[in-house]
Amino acid sequence: MALYPWQNAIWQNIVKRHAKSGLPHALLLTSTKGIGKHELTRTIARWLLCQSESKHHGDVSSCQCHSCQLWEAGSHPDFMLCQPEDNSRQIRIDNVRKVNELIFQTPQISACQVVILRPAEVMNTNAANALLKTLEEPPGESYILLETERFGSVLPTIRSRCQRITLPVPSREESIDWLAQQGVSQQDAVLALTRNGHAPVAAAEWLSSGTGAKQEKWAQELVQWTTRQLPLDKVASAWAKLEFQDVIQWFYQISCDALKVACGAPSAHLQFAEPVTELQAQSVADTQLLITFQKKVQNMLGQLLSGASHYNKTLTTEALLLEWQALNTVTAGVKE
Template sequence: MSDSHWTHVYPWQSRLWNDLIKRHQQQGLPHALMFTGVRGIGKHALALQTARWLLCSRRIEQQAGVACGECHSCRLWQAGNHPDFMECKPEDGSRQIRIDGIRKLNEFLMQTPQISACQVVNLHPVEVLNGNAANALLKTLEGPPGESFLLLETERLGSVMPTIRSRCQRLALATPPHQQAIDWMLANGCDPAAAAQALRMNQMAPIAALRWVQQQRHEQHQTWLQQLQQWSNGALPLDAMVTIWKNDELADVLAWLGQLTADLMRAHMGADTTQLLEPEVLGCFDAATLQPAKLVALHDRINKALGQLQSGASFFNRQLLLESLMIEWQTLVTEPGRH
């Protein structure tokens, strides 16, 4: 991670950041803060900025609410090896945070700070804690040892255990006003049309939208749409299409299929192209001919699988899942009597 990401407060976060600093200066911060908001809104950057500031040896002197960048603590932070900071996230290819990770967290917090006046742990994403890990973390949240801070992040607050949510002070990161988001993306090299579309596709979260543009996701989605049309028309065998998608992230494919079916449901109910995320779908499929009940069922199944995948609670056979979804899709778009 670059230093800029470790130290940056985005324009739409400035008010929340100033309130956070003011609160700490006046009455102190709770030991557990939970940063919430949609993907790509800047939760991780703000959590790291908070950690860096809390660890700064000259924090009290810095009335402006910024780390000094010069003390021994700040230099260690910039080098990426601060002994009083720990990051807890899924490890070893797992999608979940397991109890071993929380045990390391607890052992870390039992130690005495080496450089700074406190210790800081950044845990993300909270919603992928498995059951044992969540229970072990709960005990720590009830009474963290010494002068320590736990900075948690989640983009799916409803998936976090209520007992964990209730023991954290929530900091909700709202999406910025539309023009501010557009201006920020233009300043980062996007053209207006691409910026507007990317923001629509990413819940108005500028960081996710910028990444979407840089990774040429729109072009990728158009390729997927053409492949889906070819499969639907019988021009592309099922195994060939699934093989083509093998190098793409399964979560990305499922998210796109969910958006696609949502767009078709909107169009079936009379929405015009301005109300669709990717209106190009109407050039490939006629929403009026689709069976609504089957469309809703497929949409729900895709979203359920995506949620399970994101939580780390389920492990899917990629090929079998995609093949079964495509077969269900084929029954949706195939007209009665067509073979």
């Protein structure tokens, strides 16, 4: 796959570094969600495995060497993708043992082995400890490319043994231009980027998947619930049928926006300005209560993303909705 235009500078730097002094055995690529991090990591992996002389120029997209043919077929024996399996949200020790087994073998086709491990923050403690030993004493020409969207959640012992590459969010103009090339109007592009933290790949997926329409429905239901126009069971039962992590992620973003409004931030700084400002017009939540609520949802989201916790979706959703309505109602009562 071709690189996204905003990745070219980082890519050329990686190629130059490799030609000059080589790359470290472990790279930790970190970025916000939705800017094409995994596509870049896959490009690095294919390039490292490539057998062609043209790889020194950094372009292997059209290479037909034996390694690249195996890569395209998804059957390269010197490559492994390590990620959660079997409906688990964690990378477990058995996954890392497979990584170690590959890394300590002699390469079969290419001059090295390459592993992509993603997301690095969901390795449980046993898995991280098993990987740590390999990172401390990497064998031969092997590379481990780790990906993360939550750098602070990666264990310090893992972080300290990797070289970090931070991928910046592209500029607004660059993102809009790229979305226009995908056939997206400027109006839709601006809205999609706002809703997705200005991440263009996430914005494109948001538009194509219909997520925007779903979130609009959630927003309407939240406003109706908060203002007591809709009963709890109708909102909670509908939300419980959705992907729980998506709902909590959205609720967290809404709570962040509400907190920004309570602190005087303008609507231009909000991801979901419409429902939050509509709620503000009817009752503004107490700032301290909002901070407590936002931290609670943040912790819940962190546990879900790490795969460390399981929640009863219906009961948890009902509890959050009741707490949300209460913290908005408190201020309304004080104002009266």
